[in-house]
Amino acid sequence: MKQTxxxxxxAVLGLGTMGHGIAQTFALAGCEVACFDASAAMRDSLIERVGGNLAAFVAAHAIDSESVEPTLARLRLVTTEAEAVAGAQFVTEAVFEDLAMKQTLFARLEECSGPxxxxxxNSSSFPISQSGILLKRPExxxxxxxxxxxxxxxxxxVVPGPGTSEGVVETTHQLLxxxxxxxxxxxxxxxxxxxxRVQVAIQREVWDLVDQKVATPEEIDLAIRGTIGFRLAALGPLEIHDFAGLDIQxxxxxxxxxxxxxxxxxPAALERLVSAGKLGVKTGQGFFEYPPERLANRKARRDSLLLRLWKLLYQAEPAGEPE
Ligand SMILES: NC(=O)c1ccc[n+]([C@@H]2O[C@H](COP(=O)([O-])OP(=O)(O)OC[C@H]3O[C@@H](n4cnc5c(N)ncnc54)[C@H](O)[C@@H]3O)[C@@H](O)[C@H]2O)c1
Structure with missing residues (x-):
């Protein structure tokens, strides 16, 4: 397959938790980004949400304030899927994690996108051989x-399927x-x-520790952040094992x-919270409560800490670790 x-x-389809930040990243890097969400409310709030994220970047000196307006101007809101995809060279979906929805979406995208x-x-779990099963050209x-x-x-x-062409993988790699x-x-x-897979293994044990009341939820978060989380920012899990000693491991x-x-x-507690509509920050309550002021504070703190970590660990070495 010939690639541009x-x-x-x-084009980014779905502008929720993931889609808005994906659109922002492409726009900040200079791409023109057509943005579509089936929900008008999500479309209408996009610029404000991305603007808030960019303000945090400016505050952390990760970008200049002059780059905010041009970045926002590169986000083009559209009201149909076909309009988003028309002329796009790279399309990513970030809609709900629903296999049937993704399968029919990809079939429609194939019809209205260029060859x-x-x-x-951006599925969290479905390989492209499943979500793209209706594609005539899986390459x-x-x-x-x-x-x-x-x-x-x-x-x-980056996870190619058995039918993905090497050119598509390479172009995507370079784009990212x-x-x-x-x-x-x-x-x-x-x-x-x-x-x-690693994250679910951690979650499974964490929910079980909550269930067993081994510590309070706040203490569990703090214990993991101050140990495993602290080390993992600096070393991968396999190298951590080497430093600890494989005999001990x-x-x-x-x-x-x-x-x-x-x-x-x-876990039953996870099922219960979701059934009660407690989906986390997007509904104001998940495991913890997030009234608007607390949510704003927690998000600002998260972004400021992550931006500092990113500058410390990744800005100077974007390709990863020196040997
Ligand atoms: N939340 C995460 O931490 C995370 C991380 C990695 C990957 N993902 C994956 O990314 C995808 C999106 O997750 P999210 O957390 O952003 O979900 P979300 O619920 O925050 O956002 C999904 C958005 O998609 C929109 N949408 C639904 N159907 C649509 C359609 N047919 N066309 C256009 N828009 C549509 C919804 O209106 C909503 O705004 C899922 O596949 C999820 O598994 C999520």
Whole structure:
């Protein structure tokens, strides 16, 4: 498949938690971004949400204040999917995590996009061979899995399917590098890709510790942040093992693996919160409560800490770690 050397026109479908930050990242890097969401409220609030994120970038000296207006001007809000995709060289969806919805979306996108347009899915778990199953030309599709907050988290997982062309993978890789991301290509696709499999393993144990009332939720968050989280910002889990000593790791694994939660059933407390409409910050309550002022404070603190970490760890070494 012939690919455009330099992708300048992008479309983002779904402008929620992920889509708005993905659109921002492309726009900040100079791409023209057509933005569509099925919800008018999400479209109407896009510029304000991205503007808020960019203000935090300016406050952290990550960008100049002069780049805010041109970045916002590169976000083009449209009211139909077809309008978003028309002329786009790279399209990414960030709609709900619903397999049937993604499958029919990709089938429609194939109809209204150009023959060389790359189609990407930001699914957290569905490989492109599932979400793109209705595509007539699967060679143009792949997963690009961003992490929340997408405008701050450095890595994007690139997960080609068995039918994705090498040219599409290479062009996507280059595009992600150009917009300041650190793409990690998986050698084969599998559900949940790489990072979310590890994340779910952590979540499973954390929810179980909450259930067992081993500590308060606040203490659990603090304990993990101040140990595993603190170290993981500097070293990967395998190198952490090397520093600790593999003999110690072996003994710990042998002793603890049979003790930790391995039940595949979704934790009851998680089911209960979602059934009650407590979805987290987007509904004002999840595990913790987020009245508007607290939410603004927590988000500002999160973004300011992550921006400082990003500057410290990734700005100087965008390609990753020196040996
Ligand atoms: N939230 C995360 O931490 C995270 C991280 C990585 C990947 N993801 C994945 O990204 C995708 C989006 O997740 P999110 O957290 O941003 O969800 P979200 O609920 O915050 O946003 C989804 C948006 O998609 C819109 N939408 C739904 N159907 C649509 C359609 N057919 N066309 C256009 N817009 C449509 C909704 O109106 C909503 O604004 C999901 O596949 C999710 O699994 C989420």
């Amino acid at each position: 050397d330099c992708i300048e026109r992008v 060389d347009t790359i189609l990407a899915s 143009r599709a792949l997963v690009t899995h961003w992490f929340n907050p997408p405008h701050l988290t450095p890595v994007v997982e 590098r150009r917009i300041g991301k650190l793409p990690i290509r998986l050698r084969r696709e599998l559900p949940g890709f790489l990072v979310n 072996l003994a710990t694994y042998r002793n603890l693996a049979p003790e930790i939660r391995s039940n595949p059933v979704v």
